[in-house]
Amino acid sequence: MVSKTYGAAVIGVDAHVVTIEVSVGQGLKFFMSGLPDNAVKQSEHRVNSAIQAAGYRPPRTKVIVNLAPADMRKEGCSYDLAIALAMLHASGEVKSLQLERFMIMGELSLDGTVLPIKGVLPIAIEARKRKFDVLILPKGNIREAGIVSDLNVIGVENIREAVDYLTGKISLSPVSVNTREIFNDELDDYEVDFNDVQGQENIKRSLEIAAAGGHNVIMIGPPGAGKTMLAKRLPTILPPLSLREALETTKIHSVAGKLGAQASLIACRPFRSPHHTTSDVALVGGGGFPQPGEISLAHNGVLFLDELPEFRRSVLEVMRQPMEERRVTISRARISIDYPANFMLIASMNPCPCGFYNHPEKDCVCGPGNVQKYLNRVSGPLLDRIDMHVEVTPVSFDEMTSGRKTESSTEIRSRVIAARNIQEARYEELDGVYANAMMPTASIKEYCEINQAGRALLKTAMDRLGLSARAYDRILKVSRTIADLAGSESIDIGHLAEAIQFRSLDREGWAG
Structure with missing residues (x-):
């Protein structure tokens, strides 16, 4: 007899319906087809043990499992229940x-x-799109899938x-x-604030x-000047996520398996801070079966690279194209996947190996040429x-202990x-452009x-300061x-003067 049900395979940040067909007939052995990876192939042992533990008898005859379409790779343990x-x-x-009538997903112990x-949110979106009556999932995933409207999501604890x-x-x-209630409740749920600084x-x-x-x-x-502390507070002054951006961000984190059991919707802008020992694959994404990297997990948020010169050169160079295109394309022999990567990059670095070049009080002990070599x-x-x-210069003792009330993140935002x-x-x-940083050259x-x-000011600055x-x-x-912050329609000379000072590293002789 042949039985059929449905699941889904997550490729990139989208899900695709998988038809799960099982035939039980005369003969022996267990056969599986449909381009499964090792985790899917090993489901035979998990499924037989789970069926027996539930009080049923697993079939002792020939079993053929087919996962269609057969040319789409299937990975993971999520097909066990189906x-x-x-x-x-x-x-x-x-x-x-x-x-x-059902889409069924879940791993069996x-x-x-x-x-x-993982990847429940894109699966739920695909189930609604294909008009399945019910999506059956593990209980630990139902809040994540429940944010998709017009879909019946049922959670089960065991087979x-x-x-x-x-x-x-x-x-x-x-x-x-209630997606909107969750979104509104968690919209400003940050643990830090600029009034702490x-x-x-x-x-x-x-x-x-x-x-x-x-x-x-x-x-x-x-x-110790406060670079990391200030960077962590940047998301608190960014505009709040829209519901569409929140769904986009949650989708990526769902695919990467970064959502907890009780998580549903990411309503705060993400802040990702990978260590400087990270690999290029971990940063931009990839792997044998591509997964999103840190730059995609920072989509609609902030990517903070602390101690920038300590990152391997190859790791930093792979970011150049995603920073321009605001997406990253992972290409393999059989598949090409696009991940969104619209993030703000905040980097920090010491000015030299010892850290005290141009310090107002401490002397730099780096040898001649070491500062430039470091930069x-x-x-x-x-x-x-x-x-x-x-x-960034250190804060004086008097400033730290003044207790003066400072602006909150809400006021700045x-x-x-x-x-x-x-x-x-x-x-x-202009399609896809909503901030000045995205402004095309034209x-x-x-x-x-x-x-x-x-x-005249800009020409003088470029000539005298050696700006590139x-x-x-x-x-x-x-x-x-x-000028926009000042509410001015035109760019005045004062706006230009303030902008020129933010090109420190372009100045000839900055490092001595």
Whole structure:
């Protein structure tokens, strides 16, 4: 007898329906076809043990399991439950199972417990798209799938409960999740705030400009100056996620298996901070069966690279194209996958190996040429994609202990949102552009027009400070953001002057 049900395979950030067919007939052995990986092939042992633990008899004859389409690779343990239920039906052990109206996913333990899986959100989206009556999942995944509207999601704890539900012996209620309520409740659920920071007003101003225009930033300063502390607070002043952005972000984290059992919707902008020993695959994504990397997990949020020169050169260089295109393409012999990677890059670094070059109080002990050699670990093409270079100096004792009330993240964010609204209106006709950092080169002349005095200032800055030609567009984009924060339609000479100071590493002789 042949029994059929449905599951899904997650490829990239999208799911594709998989038909699970089981035939039980005369003969011996267990056969599986449909391009399964080793984890899927080993389901034979998990399924037989789970069926027996639930009080049923696994078939002792020939069993053929086919996962269609046969040319799509299947991986992981998430097909266990569907295979087990189809085997019980095909062998006649359990009758009257209405499997063809359901999508069923779940990993089985040897005692029959149904364990959580990853990639549930794209699976639920595909189930709704294909109009399945019910999606049956492990109980640990139902809140994640429940954010998809117009879909009945049923959670089961073990294979016995799944069989009883499908045969009508018990009734299980679909999970109910109020997506908008969760989204609104967790929208500003940050543990840090800018009002915790004493001093560093110039750095706060720099990060406000970066947040307002979506600009990438590198902070250069000695150890203990507060670079990491300030970077961690950047997401708190970015505009809140829209519901669409929240779903996009949750989808990526679901595929990567980064959501907890009680998680449903990511409502705060992600902040990812990989260690400098990370590999290029871990950063941009990939592997034998491609998975999203840190730059995709930071989608719609912040990627923080602490101690930038300590990262391997090859790791940093692979980021150059994703930073420009805001997506990363992973290509393999059989498949090519696109992952979104629209993130703000915040990097930090010491100015030299000892960390005290240009320190106001401590002397640098690095030998001649060591400072420049250290800075050269970060390539020019990568620095070309970083709009703002911010020099961070230590906070004095008096500033740290002043107890002066400082601006909260909410106050700063209100100005950032106002500037972003101006930019969204400006670029409404440009597809995929909503911040000044995304402005295409062809639009700079139209939106970043400067007067004669501004051109003279910019020419003088480039000549006297030795600024590179690549700094020109970056300065104009940042000055456009500064003007937006000030509510000015035109770029004034003051806006340009402030933007010029954010090109420290382009200055000839900066490292001595």
